[in-house]
Amino acid sequence: xxxxxxxxxxxxxxxxxxxxxxxxxxxxxxxxxxxxxxxxxxxxxxxxxxxxxxxxxxxxxxxxxxxxxxxxxxxxxxxxxxxxxxxxxxxxxxxxxxxxxxxxxxxxxxxxxxxxxxxxxxxxxxxxxxxxxxxxxxxxxxxxxxxxxxxxxxxxxxxxxxxxxxxxxxxxxxxxxxxxxxxxxxxxxxxxxxxxxxxxxxxxxxxxxxxxxxxxxxxxxxxxxxxxxxxxxxx
Amino acid sequence: xxxxxxxxxxxxxxxxxxxxxxxxxxxxxxxxxxxxxxxxxxxxxxxxxxxxxxxxxxxxxxxxxxxxxxxxxxxxxxxxxxxxxxxxxxxxxxxxxxxxxxxxxxxxxxxxxxxxxxxxxxxxxxxxxxxxxxxxxxxxxxxxxxxxxxxxxxxxxxxxxxxxxxxxxxxxxxxxxxxxxxxxxxxxxxxxxxxxxxxxxxxxxxxxxxxxxxxxxxxxxxxxxxxxxxxxxxxxxxxxxxxxxxxxxxxxxxxxxxxx
Numbered sequence: 001x002x003x004x005x006x007x008x009x010x011x012x013x014x015x016x017x018x019x020x021x022x023x024x025x026x027x028x029x030x031x032x033x034x035x036x037x038x039x040x041x042x043x044x045x046x047x048x049x050x051x052x053x054x055x056x057x058x059x060x061x062x063x064x065x066x067x068x069x070x071x072x073x074x075x076x077x078x079x080x081x082x083x084x085x086x087x088x089x090x091x092x093x094x095x096x097x098x099x100x101x102x103x104x105x106x107x108x109x110x111x112x113x114x115x116x117x118x119x120x121x122x123x124x125x126x127x128x129x130x131x132x133x134x135x136x137x138x139x140x141x142x143x144x145x146x147x148x149x150x151x152x153x154x155x156x157x158x159x160x161x162x163x164x165x166x167x168x169x170x171x172x173x174x175x176x177x178x179x180x181x182x183x184x185x186x187x188x189x190x191x192x193x194x195x196x197x198x199x200x201x202x203x204x205x206x207x208x209x210x211x212x213x214x215x216x217x218x219x220x221x222x223x224x225x226x227x228x229x230x231x232x233x234x235x
Numbered sequence: 236x237x238x239x240x241x242x243x244x245x246x247x248x249x250x251x252x253x254x255x256x257x258x259x260x261x262x263x264x265x266x267x268x269x270x271x272x273x274x275x276x277x278x279x280x281x282x283x284x285x286x287x288x289x290x291x292x293x294x295x296x297x298x299x300x301x302x303x304x305x306x307x308x309x310x311x312x313x314x315x316x317x318x319x320x321x322x323x324x325x326x327x328x329x330x331x332x333x334x335x336x337x338x339x340x341x342x343x344x345x346x347x348x349x350x351x352x353x354x355x356x357x358x359x360x361x362x363x364x365x366x367x368x369x370x371x372x373x374x375x376x377x378x379x380x381x382x383x384x385x386x387x388x389x390x391x392x393x394x395x396x397x398x399x400x401x402x403x404x405x406x407x408x409x410x411x412x413x414x415x416x417x418x419x420x421x422x423x424x425x426x427x428x429x430x431x432x433x434x435x436x437x438x439x440x441x442x443x444x445x446x447x448x449x450x451x452x453x454x455x456x457x458x459x460x461x462x463x464x465x466x467x468x469x470x471x472x473x474x475x476x477x478x479x480x481x482x483x484x485x486x487x488x489x490x491x492x493x494x495x
Contacts, residue, residue, distance in 0.1 A: 011494070045494070045495070048312070048313050049312070049318075050309065050312050050313070050494065050495040051494040051495065052491075052492060052493075052494060069315055069316060069317050069318070070315055071315075072313060072314060072315040072316075073315035075313075077313035079306065079309050079310055079313065081306050082306070083305075083306035083307060084306075084307055084310075085242070085246040085304060085307055087245075087246045087247075087249040087250050088242070088245070088246060088249075092245075096238070096242050097310075097314070099238055100238055100311075100314050100315075100316060101314060101315060102315075139310075
């Protein structure tokens with residue numbers, strides 16, 4: 001469904017994506033992993049059109065996405081840091097995002113699920129970090145799109161919200177959606193992911209199932225398997 | 236774009252600073268009128284304040300809004316909207332809300348004082364038009380600086396320097412060059428040099444409308460001959476429009492290659 005071909009991006013002298021090739025098929029949960037600064041977020045932002053690559057091509061459903069914007073109607077994105085205009089209320093923000101997309105939204109259940117009913121009339125500037133992340137999640141999941149991209153979705157969530165989030169992701173997966181997740185929490189990956197994409201030095205170092213990774217690194221524990229991959233970079 | 240504009244505008248309209256800014260002009264308007272007891276004199280005093288203050292406030296609001304809403308802009312960028320529309324919506328939203336603070340803050344006391352019966356209405360109108368132009372120009376300039384500078388502190392510093400340059404240093408350099416070369420005919424030079432600074436241009440425009448150009452001597456007469464005519468007025472207004480358009484075009488060009 002998504003193809004990255006020969007993708008190259010550098011910020012000044014720093015090469016972040018180095019002729020990267022990656023193809024992601026439709027359906028399932030893909031965990032994008034890698035050490036800090038390996039290019040995970042840059043890769044996602046290239047797909048979203050927020051970072052403009054120097055070279056290469058990205059296609060979504062066989063259509064090029066570079067310089068376009070209408071394909072984004074078919075994807076939902078959860079950004080890493082949730083920071084909203086402090087003077088708007090939660091309700092107004094939700095209405096605004098609904099207003100911006102020509103799509104049916106289903107926010108009521110999500111608001112109930114994350115217990116945000118009492119916060120709807122509060123200004124976003126007065127919310128705690130965890131509550132903001134919940135609002136962020138509602139904004140991401142309220143639309144029905146084929147592709148869902150989550151950048152560090154577990155940031156600041158309490159255990160109940162985390163369980164709800166996991167259930168939500170599983171439900172979307174069962175509907176046959178493609179979900180890309182970046183995270184540093186390995187138990188989350190072990191539990192959720194169908195496939196792992198490991199990025200190192202701006203290239204795809206490993207792509208395959210969790211079991212294949214464990215086998216490759218001779219490690220039954222995913223956390224150690226990943227640590228094993230990363231330590232090769234430091235060596 | 237209208238949706239983004241609407242939300243940026245609402246967001247700013249509810250911010251404390253917009254009210255502070257509005258109240259400042261409101262109080263200033265009342266105080267000046269009751270101390271001066273003369274609309275014309277009040278307009279001159281106001282001009283001196285507006286010409287320095289609106290660019291400063293426009294610059295600060297523009298830079299602050301850009302950096303403060305960066306994460307939110309990222310959220311918008313992931314929505315199915317064209318990049319240009321997001322930034323143009325924000326830009327126009329800030330400019331309009333600042334302009335509204337200016338026009339309402341000064342307009343209310345002047346209307347209450349009986350502006351419509353006074354002959355000063357055109358001068359006052361011109362003052363508000365020029366003030367609005369300065370808002371649009373300096374928000375656009377500061378957005379340019381913010382877009383080109385990743386570092387918040389640096390961006391803020393550059394923006395303030397830009398304001399300082401156009402509001403103070405430019406005039407100083409201009410004056411020094413006039414003194415240095417006073418043996419040469421400088422009327423054309425000073426006319427052109429005025430065009431390159433929106434603050435100077437606005438100041439001259441208002442001064443000449445206020446019939447105090449006699450104070451400016453020979454150059455004043457040249458200026459009057461130029462700006463006093465309809466052609467001069469149209470030309471200087473078009474230059475103010477250019478001062479808005481060129482930074483706005485650069486914002487759009489910059490956006491094509493910008494990473495977020």
